[in-house]
Amino acid sequence: MKRFSHSTNRVAISEELTNSVVEEESKYLNEDELWPVESELYRRKFAIILKRIREVGKSEIGYANAEELLADLLIIKASVEKHQPSGRKLRLIRKLIKQVELFGFHLATLDIRNHSGEHEAAIAELLKVVNIADDYKNLPEEEKLKVLENVLTEPRPVLLLEEDYSKETKEVLKVFNMIKQAHKEFGPRSIQVYLISMTQASSDLLEVLVLAKEAGIYRLYADGKVESGLNVAPLLETVDDLIAGPQIMKTLFEMDVYRNHIKERGDHQEIMLGYSDGSKDGGTLTANWKLFKAQQEIHDMAKEFKIGLKFFHGRGGSLGRGGGPLNRSILSQPAETLNDGVKITEQGEVLSSRYLLRDIAYRNLEQAASALLEASAKVSKNSEQGHFREKVWEEALEEISKMSLVKYQSLVFGDKDFLTYFNQATPLKELGALNIGSRPMSRKNSQRFEDLRAIPWVFAWTQSRQMIPAWYAAGTGLESFASSSQENLELLQTMYKKWPFFQSTINNLQMALVKADLSAAKEYLQLVENKEVADRIFGDIADEYERTRQVLLDITGNKELLDHTPAIKESVQRRNPYVDPLNFLQVELIKQLRQSDDPETDELLTEVLLTISGIAAGLVNTG
Numbered sequence: 001m002k003r004f005s006h007s008t009n010r011v012a013i014s015e016e017l018t019n020s021v022v023e024e025e026s027k028y029l030n031e032d033e034l035w036p037v038e039s040e041l042y043r044r045k046f047a048i049i050l051k052r053i054r055e056v057g058k059s060e061i062g063y064a065n066a067e068e069l070l071a072d073l074l075i076i077k078a079s080v081e082k083h084q085p086s087g088r089k090l091r092l093i094r095k096l097i098k099q100v101e102l103f104g105f106h107l108a109t110l111d112i113r114n115h116s117g118e119h120e121a122a123i124a125e126l127l128k129v130v131n132i133a134d135d136y137k138n139l140p141e142e143e144k145l146k147v148l149e150n151v152l153t154e155p156r157p158v159l160l161l162e163e164d165y166s167k168e169t170k171e172v173l174k175v176f177n178m179i180k181q182a183h184k185e186f187g188p189r190s191i192q193v194y195l196i197s198m199t200q201a202s203s204d205l206l207e208v209l210v211l212a213k214e215a216g217i218y219r220l221y222a223d224g225k226v227e228s229g230l231n232v233a234p235l236l237e238t239v240d241d242l243i244a245g246p247q248i249m250k251t252l253f254e255m256d257v258y259r260n261h262i263k264e265r266g267d268h269q270e271i272m273l274g275y276s277d278g279s280k281d282g283g284t285l286t287a288n289w290k291l292f293k294a295q296q297e298i299h300d301m302a303k304e305f306k307i308g309l310k311f312f313h314g315r316g317g318s319l320g321r322g323g324g325p326l327n328r329s330i331l332s333q334p335a336e337t338l339n340d341g342v343k344i345t346e347q348g349e350v351l352s353s354r355y356l357l358r359d360i361a362y363r364n365l366e367q368a369a370s371a372l373l374e375a376s377a378k379v380s381k382n383s384e385q386g387h388f389r390e391k392v393w394e395e396a397l398e399e400i401s402k403m404s405l406v407k408y409q410s411l412v413f414g415d416k417d418f419l420t421y422f423n424q425a426t427p428l429k430e431l432g433a434l435n436i437g438s439r440p441m442s443r444k445n446s447q448r449f450e451d452l453r454a455i456p457w458v459f460a461w462t463q464s465r466q467m468i469p470a471w472y473a474a475g476t477g478l479e480s481f482a483s484s485s486q487e488n489l490e491l492l493q494t495m496y497k498k499w500p501f502f503q504s505t506i507n508n509l510q511m512a513l514v515k516a517d518l519s520a521a522k523e524y525l526q527l528v529e530n531k532e533v534a535d536r537i538f539g540d541i542a543d544e545y546e547r548t549r550q551v552l553l554d555i556t557g558n559k560e561l562l563d564h565t566p567a568i569k570e571s572v573q574r575r576n577p578y579v580d581p582l583n584f585l586q587v588e589l590i591k592q593l594r595q596s597d598d599p600e601t602d603e604l605l606t607e608v609l610l611t612i613s614g615i616a617a618g619l620v621n622t623g
Contacts, residue, residue: 001047001050007037007040009039013079014082020045028051034047042080065105066104070100073093073097074097077090077097104186104190105185105190106186106187106189109189109191112179113194114175114195115198119172119211121168124136124137127147145202145255149206152220154220176211176214194208194233195234195235196233198235198241200244200248202252206257226260226263228260234271236274237276238274238278239287249271249302253307267306267307270311270343271312279458279469283469285401285404285477285509286405292334299340308340308341310340310341311343313343313344313345315329315344326368327371329504330371331504332501332504335378335389353620397502404473407476421537422461425528425534426466427463427464428456428460431459433605434612459616463612463615463616464583465517466516466521470508470509470512471512472541473544475544475550478548479548489555513561514562515619516545520579520584582614593605
């Protein structure tokens with residue numbers, strides 16, 4: 001407003017701008033709010049804009065949405081460009097327009113995420129109250145889909161306003177009402193995606209659509225017209241869910257009610273991929289391969305329906321949760337999916353390590369953007385060349401993945417003493433006292449392995465330097481395949497050189513082995529009450545470590561792990577000697593703490609937590 005001091009006594013102004021000022025001044029401004037110089041039309045327009053911005057959410061004078069503000073700014077820009085000397089950049093107004101386009105009235109777009117079980121329980125209660133389904137939870141999947149489809153094709157609501165629903169159902173409904181309110185107050189871009197954790201069936205997505213309907217976010221009119229203000233996105237996490245993912249989405253795409261919703265969202269579907277629970281259930285190698293295959297199959301299937309995709313990669317910071325260099329992770333995705341759209345989480349310590357310093361933040365974003373552009377350009381140019389991988393490579397990895405899965409599950413699920421070993425040979429119990437983390441360590445406060453969250457699972461193994469989520473069982477799969485013939489080893493060597501996905505997988509395994517330290521890990525066996533259990537399980541881990549190390553060297557042709565990245569190798573080797581003493585201190589302190597009469601208030605706990613923080617800082621990507 002200060003800069004745009006142009007006067008109509010000296011410059012011309014567009015007719016559109018003149019008319020808007022004349023029409024709007026009396027409508028929006030009081031006498032004392034008018035700009036005093038009549039010939040300064042730009043300033044008169046900015047006075048109107050400022051008043052309307054200040055009234056947003058307060059009165060009807062305020063802008064209803066950011067698009068109205070954007071339209072006013074574009075009128076000003078068009079007028080200035082038309083009546084100013086050519087070549088003038090107009091940086092200020094362009095910057096402001098770009099800010100409105102990016103941030104609207106909401107600043108950052110939020111995603112909402114909740115567990116599929118919460119939605120199912122709420123839907124079951126809603127349907128029971130109105131006598132649509134007496135026991136929705138226990139219906140077969142096909143019956144659930146029919147019930148939900150009927151609700152979504154019926155304009156009438158199933159929600160009874162005065163009904164006394166359970167506290168849990170009210171909480172779920174409250175979230176959807178909040179989304180509706182956010183759309184009204186800040187615009188529809190404030191919340192665009194609803195993520196469903198532990199998606200296991202097509203009904204999980206339709207349940208969210210029903211809840212959106214009850215809040216007025218999804219609307220069906222009597223004439224059949226549909227309005228949908230929310231993208232419903234599955235989160236495929238476990239190995240079983242990743243395998244089922246393509247069929248889950250295919251079932252939905254074949255349903256008219258879901259296709260109508262998708263059409264309103266621009267024929268676009270977001271899919272979130274979880275990197276943590278799959279690794280926890282099946283080991284890192286199997287999880288990464290199933291993630292790769294799920295993307296590939298969902299992409300091919302969606303293409304048949306002419307539906308665009310965006311894959312949302314829920315990567316954590318640690319290697320066991322999909323961590324690693326951002327640009328390499330982009331290049332390692334199925335090439336054909338990169339033009340669909342890529343969305344990536346950056347969380348925890350990764351935020352500070354990658355974005356705290358401006359130069360490093362810029363470098364990370366530059367690497368990510370260049371990787372995406374490079375891969376997309378290659379896909380466009382060579383789309384007929386099998387997307388940079390050969391069928392025999394995929395067949396080899398499928399076989400390796402199966403053997404790796406058997407090995408992983410034989411320890412984690414097959415050994416009855418494994419959970420005891422994990423609880424005692426890591427600082428899992430002590431982690432709960434750290435003042436970090438957004439959620440409890442386990443779902444439902446359960447002691448079951450299935451309910452333990454992936455973050456403490458990975459973090460605890462990292463602290464004890466065994467780091468099995470990041471590498472365990474990969475060696476068995478790779479070594480079994482490679483040792484069966486010289487041709488198989490040569491095939492793996494070729495895959496490492498030519499296939500970005502396989503190269504990234506092997507390099508992350510190398511990084512995990514270098515950060516693991518079994519001499520430090522062995523100290524934690526003192527914490528296991530049963531010596532036979534400790535020696536047996538640790539012996540298996542040590543054998544697998546050596547097997548993995550040797551096969552990685554055979555595949556890469558390196559003399560030592562990480563020879564291909566000497567800077568990272570040296571960085572890890574320089575840090576490790578400073579971390580090792582903390583492991584020895586941690587073991588001794590945990591031993592004393594667990595023998596203490598009052599572990600809740602014992603000052604030893606503070607000392608243990610300090611060692612946990614120190615080890616995490618030293619190892620860097622702990623998750």
